[in-house]
Amino acid sequence: MKHMIKRDELFSCKSTKFLLLMFLLFGICAGCLEKGPVETQVNTLVQGLGDEDERVSSVSANELCEIGEPAVDPLIKALKDDNPQVRSLAAQDLGIIGNKKAINSLIESLKDPVPEVRMNASFSLGELQATEAVEPLIELLNDENEQVVSYTITALGILKDPRATEPLCEVIKRDDFSVIPDSDSTVHYEGSSSIHNEAVFALGEIGDPRAVDTLLDLLDDKEIGSSAASSLGRIKGEYVFGKLIKLLDSKNPTIRTNAVAVYEHIQDPAAVPILVRMLNDQVPEVRIGAAYALGHFNESEEIAQTEQPLINALGDSKVEVQAAAVSSLGNIESKKAIPLLAELIQSKNSNLCETAIYSLARYKDSEAADALIAALGNENWHIRMQIVYSLMEAGNTQAVDPLISLLGDENYEVRKGAATALGSLGDRKAVEPIIKALETERESDVRISEVQALGILGGPEAIKCLSRVSTDKDEYGYVRNSAEKALVILKGGGTVNASSFY
Amino acid sequence: MKKSALISISVVLLVLILGGSWYYGNGADVKIVDMHASPFGAGDPGKLNITLQNNGLKPVDVWLEVENAFVDENGVSYSTPRLIISDNSTNPWDEGTVSLQRPIKLVHGNNSVSVWLGYKIPGEYPVKVRVVQNGRILDEDTYLVNIPLPELHLKLESELERRNTSDVYKVYGYLINYGLSSADKVSTNLTVTNERTGKIVFTSSEFYSVGGQDKSALRAWPGYPYAIVEIAHGKPSGDSYKPIPNVIVGQNEDRFLLNVTSRWQDQVTSAELHIPAQEEGR
Numbered sequence: 097m098k099h100m101i102k103r104d105e106l107f108s109c110k111s112t113k114f115l116l117l118m119f120l121l122f123g124i125c126a127g128c129l130e131k132g133p134v135e136t137q138v139n140t141l142v143q144g145l146g147d148e149d150e151r152v153s154s155v156s157a158n159e160l161c162e163i164g165e166p167a168v169d170p171l172i173k174a175l176k177d178d179n180p181q182v183r184s185l186a187a188q189d190l191g192i193i194g195n196k197k198a199i200n201s202l203i204e205s206l207k208d209p210v211p212e213v214r215m216n217a218s219f220s221l222g223e224l225q226a227t228e229a230v231e232p233l234i235e236l237l238n239d240e241n242e243q244v245v246s247y248t249i250t251a252l253g254i255l256k257d258p259r260a261t262e263p264l265c266e267v268i269k270r271d272d273f274s275v276i277p278d279s280d281s282t283v284h285y286e287g288s289s290s291i292h293n294e295a296v297f298a299l300g301e302i303g304d305p306r307a308v309d310t311l312l313d314l315l316d317d318k319e320i321g322s323s324a325a326s327s328l329g330r331i332k333g334e335y336v337f338g339k340l341i342k343l344l345d346s347k348n349p350t351i352r353t354n355a356v357a358v359y360e361h362i363q364d365p366a367a368v369p370i371l372v373r374m375l376n377d378q379v380p381e382v383r384i385g386a387a388y389a390l391g392h393f394n395e396s397e398e399i400a401q402t403e404q405p406l407i408n409a410l411g412d413s414k415v416e417v418q419a420a421a422v423s424s425l426g427n428i429e430s431k432k433a434i435p436l437l438a439e440l441i442q443s444k445n446s447n448l449c450e451t452a453i454y455s456l457a458r459y460k461d462s463e464a465a466d467a468l469i470a471a472l473g474n475e476n477w478h479i480r481m482q483i484v485y486s487l488m489e490a491g492n493t494q495a496v497d498p499l500i501s502l503l504g505d506e507n508y509e510v511r512k513g514a515a516t517a518l519g520s521l522g523d524r525k526a527v528e529p530i531i532k533a534l535e536t537e538r539e540s541d542v543r544i545s546e547v548q549a550l551g552i553l554g555g556p557e558a559i560k561c562l563s564r565v566s567t568d569k570d571e572y573g574y575v576r577n578s579a580e581k582a583l584v585i586l587k588g589g590g591t592v593n594a595s596s597f598y
Numbered sequence: 599m600k601k602s603a604l605i606s607i608s609v610v611l612l613v614l615i616l617g618g619s620w621y622y623g624n625g626a627d628v629k630i631v632d633m634h635a636s637p638f639g640a641g642d643p644g645k646l647n648i649t650l651q652n653n654g655l656k657p658v659d660v661w662l663e664v665e666n667a668f669v670d671e672n673g674v675s676y677s678t679p680r681l682i683i684s685d686n687s688t689n690p691w692d693e694g695t696v697s698l699q700r701p702i703k704l705v706h707g708n709n710s711v712s713v714w715l716g717y718k719i720p721g722e723y724p725v726k727v728r729v730v731q732n733g734r735i736l737d738e739d740t741y742l743v744n745i746p747l748p749e750l751h752l753k754l755e756s757e758l759e760r761r762n763t764s765d766v767y768k769v770y771g772y773l774i775n776y777g778l779s780s781a782d783k784v785s786t787n788l789t790v791t792n793e794r795t796g797k798i799v800f801t802s803s804e805f806y807s808v809g810g811q812d813k814s815a816l817r818a819w820p821g822y823p824y825a826i827v828e829i830a831h832g833k834p835s836g837d838s839y840k841p842i843p844n845v846i847v848g849q850n851e852d853r854f855l856l857n858v859t860s861r862w863q864d865q866v867t868s869a870e871l872h873i874p875a876q877e878e879g880r
Contacts, residue, residue, distance in 0.1 A: 137701065508821040538770055539821060570753070570774055573812030 146179040180210040191220020211241040222251025253298030261304040300327025315354040329361020349379040360389035391424025426455025438467035457486035477507035488517035503533040519549030551582025551592040627653035633741040639778030639810035644715040652704040659701035665726040671718040749777035752869035763832030768823040771816035
């Protein structure tokens with residue numbers, strides 16, 4: 097009886113009724129306040145950023161980027177999440193989405209205790225072109241984590257703000273970055289040189305002349321001297337040009353090599369006589385650099401100065417210098433050099449031979465094409481194949497007949513190249529020979545190229561042959577599929593191209 | 599029990615029943631009306647096309663849960679929420695296209711949804727599909743997918759090349775699969791018998807793989823035949839024919855029978871070739 101009374105008191109109690117009512121209201125509200133699909137999806141994906149399965153977190157991050165704007169606020173909120181992985185990926189996504197609303201929160205995240213978060217926040221601030229973040233980013237150059245420093249340098253390079261010039265020059269002078277020894281115990285400056293390299297690159301991006309002296313001082317550095325040359329090339333200016341001339345007389349060959357590289361990047365016509373002079377340098381690396389650099393000067397007055405010295409360089413004692421000269425002669429399309437380059441295709445040095453082929457292919461002159469076609473009889477199949485592809489890339493229609501005869505080459509790679517090239521050149525004269533070749537061709541790779549070429553060339557005979565191949569049960573699956581794909585396009589009145597098959 | 603207590607209990611129960619039925623009875627009227635998968639083989643991606651009918655007037659968001667959508671060579675079935683991908687994805691085996699399950703918006707009437715399927719070995723797989731909304735199953739159904747066996751065949755052919763005093767036969771072989779499913783590690787043996795002496799003069803064994811409705815050349819190296827048979831009418835050429843691994847050299851009167859047999863699980867197929875052919879003469 098006492099027990100019953102207690103229960104009665106319980107159920108008659110006002111506060112219990114109130115609680116039950118609240119419970120009911122909660123149930124109703126839960127039904128009413130169902131979130132919109134996008135919002136629900138974003139929240140699920142933000143949660144997914146913290147998933148232990150890397151595929152899930154990475155897919156979540158990608159999906160949030162695809163959603164874009166509606167994900168910005170939840171991602172800003174996620175920068176304060178307890179899970180560092182969520183904060184890190186949120187910081188990364190905010191940079192990719194590119195809404196400037198995130199800038200202040202990302203600046204705050206630069207002080208996050210977890211390096212990955214600081215790293216992604218700094219990079220994203222660069223992506224967001226957040227000039228207001230320059231000062232906090234400069235402070236972050238002193239971060240204890242090298243990856244954070246590395247990403248910050250990249251961000252500052254993207255921002256191109258001259259305020260970062262001097263701090264970046266200071267980074268280059270620092271030697272407190274890690275030195276990673278490689279397996280054979282010789283010191284390998286991977287850690288420090290990577291950060292220095294990035295700082296050098298960022299200085300080139302910023303293009304502030306105040307960085308010139310620091311960069312010039314680096315031209316003697318075997319690790320990052322060439323990067324410094326590249327950055328100097330982007331800064332340009334009279335000051336750089338003048339300083340370089342003195343460096344060309346340096347006793348240090350690394351400085352001379354890198355100084356030549358700066359001239360290559362600057363591409364000032366005034367550098368032509370200087371580079372021609374450097375073709376006679378005693379160190380091969382300097383001559384190589386000069387020979388390559390001269391290939392960038394294509395104006396007729398410049399060619400008049402460079403052509404003969406480059407031809408002379410074909411007689412250099414070092415094959416690498418000869419190859420550089422061959423490449424540059426191709427770039428400037430020196431008519432005088434054509435027979436010399438044709439001769440070099442027969443060279444026993446494969447580097448020289450390949451460079452000669454690619455150089456001749458760059459000419460718009462039919463004499464160069466003739467020289468390449470004449471070399472198709474080379475006994476080395478690799479050379480024949482390279483010539484085939486070079487002729488194809490050059491779009492040389494003179495090559496159709498010689499390529500048709502290569503459909504019967506003894507080497508299947510050459511036959512495959514010939515079929516591909518014939519499709520690419522687009523002359524329907526090749527249809528019949530390709531159909532004939534398909535009758536006896538055994539190699540699947542060659543058959544694929546032949547079928548694809550027929551698809552590209554089109555016409556009634558090609559369609560008939562493709563129909564036969566597409567229904568042949570004994571055919572290679574991929575060959576049959578290629579024929580089917582081509583037929584679908586051709587019968588629909590479309591045009592088949594190389595990408596139709598992928 | 600006091601009357602007031604009974605009234606309180608009744609009111610509370612009524613309110614709970616009404617609230618609960620209002621909340622939980624609010625599920626959408628969605629039915630699976632059709633499921634169909636075109637035939638495909640083991641190792642290939644397949645698609646289960648599902649027709650979902652939304653009988654409500656308003657669009658609804660639902661999730662699909664699919665059991666046995668992917669089963670690996672060890673019979674392990676993968677959980678589907680991460681494997682269901684949209685119709686415009688390309689390759690379900692590519693990790694990059696595997697996405698989290700997204701809600702599917704169903705408009706009034708019939709809606710088509712495709713789900714990727716994939717099985718590494720032939721067999722029958724019951725694919726169970728559940729349509730879920732807010733943790734509630736709206737409908738479920740099962741579709742039996744049949745993954746057929748490969749159908750293996752062998753083909754041998756030869757090409758004669760006369761070199762000085764020798765007849766050099768280049769033998770080409772192909773493992774052809776007319777079935778939809780691929781066959782991995784097909785054990786293939788070559789036996790060469792000298793028909794003049796009745797003795798086996800050469801044997802070799804190799805594994806090959808062939809895709810569904812595809813063929814594989816029996817060879818060690820691209821661009822080279824499966825075997826070489828040299829019949830020397832004078833001094834043998836002495837050529838090693840590298841990198842061709844199957845080389846048989848005979849004399850003037852020799853005739854060879856090449857037998858190739860392939861085995862994959864319970865399937866056995868073979869092909870024979872006489873060299874020189876009966877009608878062939880020098």
